[in-house]
Amino acid sequence: METNQMIDLSRLENIVLPPPLWEQIKAHCKRKLAGDYLPGETKVKRAYGLLGGKVHGDSAVIEKIFFFKKNARMTEPLKSYMDGVMERYAVASKTPLSQRGWITDPDELRLCYDLCDREGLAVIGTYHMHIVPWDHDPLRDTPTKLDMVLAKNSNLYCFIVSLVDPSQPIIRAFYEGIKENEVPILFE
């Protein structure tokens, strides 16, 4: 178990995402979008997960994808917190605020962190999908203001998966959800 690995994710120059892992992310997003849920999975058309990997110099190599099954969006006290953030930062949309946003179940996240530690992986970031095009952002492949607020001080990359066109998924990575902090993803 790596316990004291010094990793400053803010200084990465690129992130390597092996194509088979990108395929896993796409499959997860498409499955959730289709409303095909696993036992114990929260029935919402949202996919989000965690990317674990290793840092080599100024590059991170993703080695494992963790798929979150639960969404604690309707569980107090997280629900009240998320409702407040939505009211303040979410832009107008046809989806009611109460149904917008996702937040990990703390116990599921704890087990995920433990697994990363056992496997010697650093937590590089999380991913979630955007599916609805906006007039001012038709591809939806960048973080929203809401994403940025929720990723503040996370010390993680916010990977946005655009499934606006499911036949041509896009993934981009932004440190702490800040557009100016994008790091290129290398598919190799």
Add this chain to the structure above:
Amino acid sequence: MARVIIPSPLRRYTNYRREIKIEASDLSTLMESLLASYQGLSIIREQPALLSIFINGRLVKADEQSWNEIGLKEDDEISLIIPIAGG
């Protein structure tokens, strides 16, 4: 001593230490000691609703005012979790 497990994203506040051992007989004392030693970790108090504390894998269902009533034993493992969220 109790062992506090720091999640990967918060380790930049603990000199990248994963595990911190603290002598404390209750949760309140442990948290005070932890935050005094690693002041950057005070970020976990900015949104109290987001902090989940687990003792030996079991979620502590008590607010901060009651932490002094939660006794700790030698070798208890305390995990601090801030959930990840998105829009």
